[in-house]
Each structure stands twice: as C-alpha cells, then as structure tokens.
C-alpha cells in the first residue's frame with residue numbers, strides 16, 4: 314500500500330496512548346458506603362454468600378489441587394514454542410491457530426476468531442554506533458512505526474536534552490542533529506511521552522533522528538522498544554530507544570562540553586496491512602446467555618523477548634479461567650467470554666475493532682476485565698464503574714479471596730485494551746498485582762518465562778476465575 318495509509322488511525326492511537334498512561338488514577342475503596350444500600354444488604358449479599366463454596370472450590374482446585382502449576386506449564390509450552398508474536402507476522406497467526414485448538418481441547422462451549430485488519434511494520438536490521446569521541450556500539454531498538462534510514466547510514470552530531478521544555482528552549486541548536494532524550498525517569502506514565510512523541514517534537518526543529526532513553530527504572534544495558542507515532546505536520550525521522558546506560562553516557566559527555574557524533578542504520582518500514590484475529594471462547598450462560606462477563610489479555614507481543622509477561626500471562630489466566638469453570642462443572646447464569654486481543658502493542662487495534670463491531674451488545678456486558686500489567690503476586694482488582702452498589706458487589710465478592718490475600722479493591726482504571734469498551738459505558742477491571750518489577754522487563758529481550766512464577770500464575774488464575782464466575786453467577790448484571 315502507498316506511503317502512509319494510517320494517518321487518521323494513528324491520530325486516534327496517539328490520544329489513546331497518552332490517555333492510557335497518564336489518566337488512570339485509582340483510590341482505595343471504602344466499604345462504609347455499602348451500609349446504606351438496602352437491596353445490596355438484603356438480597357445481593359446473600360447471593361454472594363450462596364456462591365462462596367464455589368469460589369473456595371476454584372481456589373482449592375487451582376492453587377492446591379489438580380490444576381496447580383498448570384497455567385505456568387501451559388504458558389511455558391506456548392511461549393517457548395512460538396517465542397515473540399509480533400503483529401502482522403505469520404508466527405502470531407500460527408500462535409492463534411494453536412490457541413484455537415487448545416481452547417477446543419478444553420471444551421469451551423464456543424471457540425472462534427474474529428478478523429482484525431492490522432498495519433504491518435517491519436523492523437529489519439538495525440545498528441547504531443557512537444563514532445566520536447570514541448567508537449562504541451549502541452544497543453538500540455527502533456520504535457514501532459518508525460521510518461528507517463533509506464538504505465544509507467545516517468551520521469550526525471548529538472544534542473542531549475532532559476525535557477521537551479529544554480528542547481524548545483534550545484531549538485536553535487537542533488537542526489541537522491540527533492536529539493537524545495535523557496529524561497529523569499520518574500514513572501512509566503510520566504516518561505513514556507518521550508518515547509511516544511519524542512521524534513515528532515525533535516523533527517519540528519529540524520532534527521535528523523531521535524534517540525530516546527528506554528522507559529524503565531532498571532537496566533542492564535538493554536533497550537526497551539514500544540510504539541511511537543508521528544504528528545501529521547512534521548517530517549518523519551528515525552526514532553529509536555537507547556539504553557539507560559548510553560543515555561546517561563551521552564548526558565555526561567554533553568554536560569562536559571564534549572562533542573558527540575553517532576551513526577545509525579535502520580531498515581524499519583511499513584509494509585501494507587494484514588489480517589489478524591481476536592481469539593474468543595465462551596462458557597455459555599445457563600439462563601442469561603446474552604449477558605456477558607468478559608475476561609481478556611493480549612496474545613500479540615513485541616518482536617523482542619517472548620512476550621511471556623506482556624502479555625502471555627494475562628492472556629493465559631484469561632482462557633484458563635474458563636477452563637477452570639468448565640472443569641469444575643460450574644454453571645454461571647451469564648456467559649463468560651475470554652478474548653485474547655491481537656494488535657495491542659501496535660495501538661490496541663484488535664480491541665478497538667472489537668468495540669466497534671460489538672457496539673450493540675455492550676449494554677449487556679456486565680464487566681470487561683483485563684490483565685496486562687503483570688501476573689505477579691495478585692492483590693485484588695480495580696473497578697472503574699461509579700455506581701456504588703456495583704462497587705459494593707465487587708468488594709463483597711473479593712472478600713471471598715481473603716484466603717489468598719487478593720481482596721483489595723481499588724476504584725478507577727488501569728486499562729488499555731478495555732478502554733474502548735469503558736468509553737462505551739462498560740465497567741472495566743484490571744488485575745492488581747505486585748508488579749514493581751514489571752517495567753524492568755517490559756518490551757525488552759528480557760521478557761521471557763524466567764520472569765514468570767508458577768505459584769503467582771496459579772493465584773492470578775484463581776482471582777480471575779473466581780471474579781469472572783462470581784459476577785456471572787449472581788442474579789443481575791452489575792448496575793451502572
């Protein structure tokens with residue numbers, strides 16, 4: 314396809330990326346508000362009490378019983394065989410075929426896929442080198458949607474800035490140079506703007522490329538990739554992540570007044586579009602089958618590492634939740650649906666198309682749950698809905714997870730794939746976990762099974778299965 318078919322699409326994505334990372338703020342739930350809710354106290358509490366034995370069965374089965382260790386085992390089998398599953402690759406589609414077969418073998422009531430059109434971006438070969446004041450190879454990763462260097466080696470001097478404000482104040486110095494962003498890392502949410510917009514901000518002052526400090530609090534000289542997007546009105550210049558170590562090296566050299574020169578070669582380019590698929594499976598509800606509790610994670614990953622943490626873990630606890638419900642013979646009233654999204658890393662593409670195509674069903678979606686911020690030791694879930702009765706229901710249900718210390722409810726949203734559903738009024742929920750180390754590995758070659766833990770994956774599976782089952786088993790869908 315022609316040069317850049319995704320203009321309007323990328324604008325949407327730009328807004329989305331920064332919304333996702335900056336807005337979600339949560340507060341701890343205060344159960345005092347539940348005392349004054351008559352229906353909750355008389356009827357709904359009793360309904361939840363009635364399923365407490367089922368919830369305990371789920372916990373026992375997954376954490377200490379026959380399925381103990383199984384999520385880890387399944388995830389390892391998958392991740393070790395397929396490795397990375399990048400959007401637009403045949404390997405991702407093979408991995409999806411494998412999952413369809415796997416879900417059928419677990420006898421989910423329905424297993425199907427839904428086509429999703431995805432843009433294809435190809436990294437190709439890439440290298441970078443500091444050539445002055447000395448020769449030093451740089452570990453780089455081109456950022457998603459970056460252009461390449463058109464078959465030639467791009468060489469130029471470097472200007473190092475800490476912030477967009479500094480870039481602006483020194484804009485006269487930028488023309489013809491690479492801009493290095495060596496920001497002070499505070500949090501992913503505060504720093505990811507340099508990855509997302511760094512190239513465009515630099516290009517408006519005539520930069521030839523952007524070298525962006527990896528968005529991570531910890532490093533052993535590994536670059537972390539991720540998506541960036543170009544603003545409409547500027548030249549598209551190469552955008553790469555560099556390591557924390559190299560960003561700080563550049564920072565120190567520049568602060569000492571030493572001139573830095575860098576050479577870079579990148580084959581990155583767009584290559585039209587392809588058809589991928591969201592992978593869907595269901596346990597059909599026993600009486601309210603058109604009402605849905607949705608659990609989800611994304612099956613695609615970055616092209617480096619193996620996407621075990623981002624988001625193999627989240628995807629696998631989602632489909633495993635349905636398998637556990639099925640194996641235990643539990644019969645929830647409403648349908649429990651697992652969606653393994655595609656194209657998340659390249660801009661929440663599968664989730665966006667899903668929300669558009671299912672827009673008429675969303676009033677009957679009780680909740681959309683997503684696990685995409687790690688499957689480390691779970692602590693509870695977030696809930697985005699503002700209705701206090703619904704918050705009290707979720708809180709009451711989470712009390713049944715006290716035996717595994719996962720009862721914490723935070724009000725608000727972490728979201729990313731479920732944002733499109735939440736925008737349409739569906740309450741959203743994310744799996745909360747002790748993920749302090751998440752960004753150590755995120756979007757890097759270090760995202761492998763070595764990050765994952767057998768028992769944590771069991772606990773996360775139990776939280777996911779118990780919550781989904783509980784919300785599908787009570788009489789009514791969550792009030793909005």
Ligand SMILES: *[C@@H]1O[C@H](CO)[C@@H](O)[C@H](O)[C@H]1NC(C)=O
Pocket residue numbers: 428588
């Ligand atoms: C999904 O995409 C495949 C491959 O392009 C195509 O053969 C199939 O007809 C599509 N299915 C639907 C329902 O559009």
Ligand SMILES: [Zn+2]
Pocket residue numbers: 611623624657685
């Ligand atoms: Zn992810």
